Amino acid sequence: MPYKKAEQKFSGKINTCEIGAGDAAITIGGENSLPFLGSEGFKTAVGIAITDSPEDWAECFGTIYGDDLNNPAAFAKAAIEKSGADFLLLKLASADPNGANNAVENCVATAVAVEAAVNVPLVIEGCKNAEKDAKLLEEVAKALEGKNVVLFSAVEDNYKTIGAAGGMAYGQKVSAESAVDINLAKQLNILLTQLGVKSKDIVMDVGSAAVGYGFEYVASTMDRIRLAGLGQNDESLQMPIVTDISNDAWGVKEAVFTEAEAPEWGNLEARGIGMEVSTAAACVVGGSNAIIVRHPESVKTIQGLVSGIIG
Template identity: 85%
Template sequence: MPYKKTELKFNGKINTCEIGAGDAAISIGGENTLLFLGDEGFKPAVGIAITDSPEDWSDCFTDIFGDDLKNPAAWAKAAVEKSGADFLLVKLASADPNGANNSVENCVATVVAVEGAINVPLVVEGCKNAEKDAKLLEEVAKALEGKNVVLFSAVEDNYKTIGAAGGMAYGQKVSAESSVDINLAKQLNILLTQLGVKSKDIIMDVGSAAVGYGFEYVASTMDRIRLAGLGQNDESLQMPIITNISGESWGVKEAVSTLEDAPEWGDQEARGIGMEVATAAACVVGGSNAIIVRHPESAKTIKSLIAGLIG
């Protein structure tokens, strides 16, 4: 019996969000059905992550990038070249007040250098301290005005500052971070739009987990968000989803344990890549419009997966 494809029809549509500027710009979102089940032509973007403080990263990244790890701009350029990524994320981990407490000025200079070294859109992640990130991402938005970067991410404690500076004053995109909960994601989107940020300038970061570590909550949350946005035409849940799984994947025991600690598990680098690819693949088929990984081989594998699914 010949296969007949049945396509679900929805009333809603995911917003199209453009990131980057000029020839480097890309669009994410825009689908009116569940990913890979329609012929709308949209596909998830794959990003590569770097940081200004890689001390806790696996030794394999030193083998890959060498001395470039000491220079974020050089590292960014190499990461894009080696991975073929669609965009790059730089995490300003050194800004953490409970760590190096690097100054806002120094971190902004790092971001400006990174942006100048790459030819793909840029996502800028803070240090996960809400107060410091508010100041930091505001200054990043100002310094990169016109570059259409993504400020990753606004939370309930700092969305007013990041939303006003990023999505309004300096024309950047704002990532709204919630913790694997459809109601929290919706609430933050509403707060940002009520503040004055346009829906088309908001991307959702709904949280993640490595596969095998509570990922079923991520999967169900993504499903509910997508079905609400598409099936119920809920405009407060029609923003594209961006998911950074690099830290989650490389932070679990399967990726952290050395070959000496767990010889029966085989090569440590291969395990890290495996965890990252499995997690990224699950996020992509679950509805994430932009996925961020750490290893160049992970990026290549996920890009190949997406190309194969699209056909």
């Protein structure tokens, strides 16, 4: 008996969101079914992360990038060349008031230099301090007006500033960050749209965790969000999902313990890539529209996975 694919029909559809400008622009979202099950061809974009504070990154990245690791613009260019990533995430971690406390103007200059160095869309992350990020991402949005970057990410304590400056005043995209909870994700999306940010200019950062470290909560949250957006046609949950797993995957013991500390675990770099690929693959099949990883080989592997599934 010939195989006949059964396709479930949904009343809702995920918004499309364009990031980047000109020939470099890409579009994420737009599917009307669960991942890889519909006729429209779900596809996940794969980005690579860099930082302006790589001091705590694994030694293998020093080997990969050499002196470029300490020059964000050169780092960005090398990361794209070595990985072939669809987009780039710049982490402005040096802005952290509890760390280097780098001035906003210095971080903005870094973002401008990185944007000029690459020809892919940019996602710009702050330092995870809500007060500092509000000021920083507002200035980044202003400096990169017309570049259609994603401001990663707005939280409940700063969404008004980031939403007004990013999604409205300077025409950037806004990522809404919630902590692995469908209700929190929905609430922040509603707050942003009530503020005046258009739904098509919002993406969701619903949280992540490395596989084996509570990832089942991430998986169930993604499932519930997608089923609500598609099956219940809940417009407040129809934004594309962007998931940065680079910190989680490279922060667990399997990717941190040196070969001297755990010789039986084998090569440290291979372990980090393995954690990253496993986590990213799980997010892909869970419905994330864009995945962000750290290692160039992880980018290539996940791009191959997506291409292989969609044929």
